[in-house]
Amino acid sequence: MHEHSGEPHTSNRFYVAIAVILAVLTAMEVMVFYVEALRPILVPLLMLMMAAKFALVVMFFMHLKFDGPLLTGIFSWGLFIAVAIIVALMALFGKFSA
Amino acid sequence: MEGPTSTGIPHRKLAMWTFIGSECMLFGTLIATYMIYRGRNLVGPYPDELLNIPFITVTTFVLLMSSLMMVLALSAVQRGDAKGTRIWLFMTPLFGLIFLGGQYYEFNHFVHEGLPLSKNLFSSTFFVLTGTHGAHVAGGVLWLGTLWLRAMGGKLDARHTETVEIAGLYWHFVDVVWIVLFTLIYLLV
Numbered sequence: 027m028h029e030h031s032g033e034p035h036t037s038n039r040f041y042v043a044i045a046v047i048l049a050v051l052t053a054m055e056v057m058v059f060y061v062e063a064l065r066p067i068l069v070p071l072l073m074l075m076m077a078a079k080f081a082l083v084v085m086f087f088m089h090l091k092f093d094g095p096l097l098t099g100i101f102s103w104g105l106f107i108a109v110a111i112i113v114a115l116m117a118l119f120g121k122f123s124a
Numbered sequence: 125m126e127g128p129t130s131t132g133i134p135h136r137k138l139a140m141w142t143f144i145g146s147e148c149m150l151f152g153t154l155i156a157t158y159m160i161y162r163g164r165n166l167v168g169p170y171p172d173e174l175l176n177i178p179f180i181t182v183t184t185f186v187l188l189m190s191s192l193m194m195v196l197a198l199s200a201v202q203r204g205d206a207k208g209t210r211i212w213l214f215m216t217p218l219f220g221l222i223f224l225g226g227q228y229y230e231f232n233h234f235v236h237e238g239l240p241l242s243k244n245l246f247s248s249t250f251f252v253l254t255g256t257h258g259a260h261v262a263g264g265v266l267w268l269g270t271l272w273l274r275a276m277g278g279k280l281d282a283r284h285t286e287t288v289e290i291a292g293l294y295w296h297f298v299d300v301v302w303i304v305l306f307t308l309i310y311l312l313v
Contacts, residue, residue: 045192056181059311076307087195088296097141104145108152119160
C-alpha cells in the first residue's frame, strides 16, 4: 500500500534538544523530591514540571503542534474528561480538604 | 486502501488520535482510583517503604529516550533513510523491553517483600495501574517489532511514513502516560 510520504516536521537536532529538556526536567523532578526546604511547594512544582514534559512530548514528538486543530480537539476532549474524573473523584473522597 | 477524506486528515491517523483520546479516559479512571485510595492503607507494607526512586528514575529515563528514538525512526523513514529506519526501529522497542524488565523486577521485588496484588489498597491500585501501562508498553514493543522486521525485509520505506507515524503516536502516548504516573505514584508519595 502506498501512503503519503510526509516531510519531516523538524530536524533531528531539534528532537534531540527536546529529549535533553525532558531528561533535565526529570532530573529536576527527582532533585526537588529530595530537597527538604521545597516540601511546602513540592506538589505545585512537580505538577508544573510534569505538565511541561507532557506538553513537550505531545506538541513536538506527537507533532500535535503541526497538525490540524481537529486532532488537538479530539485529544483535548479525552484529556479534559480524564482530568475531570480525577479531580471530581478526589474532591468527592475529601482529598482536597485540609 | 485509503479512501477519500473530508477532514484532510488520513483516516488511520484520525482513528489513532480518537483511540488515544479514549485511552486518556481509561487511564483517568485508573489514576483517579489510585489517588482516592492513596494513604488509606490499613496494613503494610506501605509505598514509602518499597518504592525505589533512583531505580525507577533510570527506567523512566529509558522510556523517555525511547520516544526520542521513535521520532528519529519516523524522521528516517520520511527521508528514505533505510539504515536509520532499521536502527531506530530496533532501538525503540529494545528500550521498551528494558523498561518492561525494570517493571518486572519491581513487581517481583514488591511481591518478595510481602506485597502481592490483594495485600492492601496500595498494592491493588498500584499493580492494576502500572500493570495496565506495562501491557500497553508490551503491545507497543510487539507493534514496533513487526515494523522493524518489515524494515529489515526491505518492506518499509518512505511510502509507509503514515504506518510508522501511527505506531509512533501510540508509543509517545504510552510515554506521556508514564510521565504522569512517575510523578503521581513515585514522587508524590
